[in-house]
Amino acid sequence: MNQSNSGSGLAARWQAVRERVDAACRAAGREPSEVTILPVSKTFPIEVIREAVGLGLHRFGENKAQEIKAKFAPLADCAIAWVMIGHSQTNKVKEVARYASELQSLDRLELAEALHKRLQIEGRALDVLVQVKTSSEETKYGLPADELPGFLDALRGFDTLRVRGLMTLAVHSGDECEVRACFRMLRELRDQARIVGHDVARLSMGMSGDFALAIAEGSTEVRIGTAIFGERAYPDSYYWPERSPAS
Numbered sequence: 666m667n668q669s670n671s672g673s674g675l676a677a678r679w680q681a682v683r684e685r686v687d688a689a690c691r692a693a694g695r696e697p698s699e700v701t702i703l704p705v706s707k708t709f710p711i712e713v714i715r716e717a718v719g720l721g722l723h724r725f726g727e728n729k730a731q732e733i734k735a736k737f738a739p740l741a742d743c744a745i746a747w748v749m750i751g752h753s754q755t756n757k758v759k760e761v762a763r764y765a766s767e768l769q770s771l772d773r774l775e776l777a778e779a780l781h782k783r784l785q786i787e788g789r790a791l792d793v794l795v796q797v798k799t800s801s802e803e804t805k806y807g808l809p810a811d812e813l814p815g816f817l818d819a820l821r822g823f824d825t826l827r828v829r830g831l832m833t834l835a836v837h838s839g840d841e842c843e844v845r846a847c848f849r850m851l852r853e854l855r856d857q858a859r860i861v862g863h864d865v866a867r868l869s870m871g872m873s874g875d876f877a878l879a880i881a882e883g884s885t886e887v888r889i890g891t892a893i894f895g896e897r898a899y900p901d902s903y904y905w906p907e908r909s910p911a912s
């Protein structure tokens with residue numbers, strides 16, 4: 666890799682992440698082509714995302730609707746697909762409906778209804794993943810697992826929402842067994858949903874710290890921020906309320 670014209674190290678980190686993801690696939694007896702990497706660019710500025718576009722990346726995860734909106738126009742020439750992965754407030758559906766290509770954090774009927782209304786106005790449809798709560802951590806967003814079958818049935822009523830799969834955040838723990846159990850649970854929920862006819866092939870699970878475990882449990886998409894872009898300048902509690910210490 667030639668990174669001499671770029672002091673940021675982004676190219677080298679991206680390359681290293683792709684190699685680590687590929688290695689995790691092979692270790693799990695899977696093809697690297699089965700696992701997509703979603704670079705998570707939240708908190709990183711326009712110039713950094715432009716540099717990533719230069720590396721061939723065109724799809725980025727963000728966890729705030731306002732941030733997607735702010736980045737959309739300055740990067741409009743890059744044909745980026747913006748993926749909303751954070752908790753969506755119902756009053757922010759306008760931004761999601763207008764600027765996002767996909768929402769991975771659909772976790773309640775109220776949000777589906779609000780999005781559907783707004784998408785009809787925008788004349789658009791949106792790929793969605795249902796975010797499921799797979800750990801008992803109090804702070805985690807996500808649909809309770811036992812509500813998933815009924816929720817997927819209800820989503821059939823919204824033709825603007827194309828349900829593609831499931832998403833989760835594993836428990837924040839050093840215990841690999843606990844983390845893996847979250848990923849395994851999402852895979853099993855996906856398999857059960859497919860048996861009853863839901864088209865939910867995708868499993869978005871795994872982040873910088875736990876993607877190898879997620880891949881071993883069948884992840885089809887890992888959401889990687891820190892390992893690609895470096896440490897975020899803001900604490901996670903600012904951009905990521907669900908990981909903030911109990912207040």
Ligand SMILES: *Cc1c(COP(=O)(O)O)cnc(C)c1O
Nearest residue numbers: 705728750872873888889890891
């Ligand atoms: C920030 C974020 C990620 C990426 O986290 P890293 O640990 O930086 O890789 C993944 N998923 C969600 C929902 C996020 O908000």
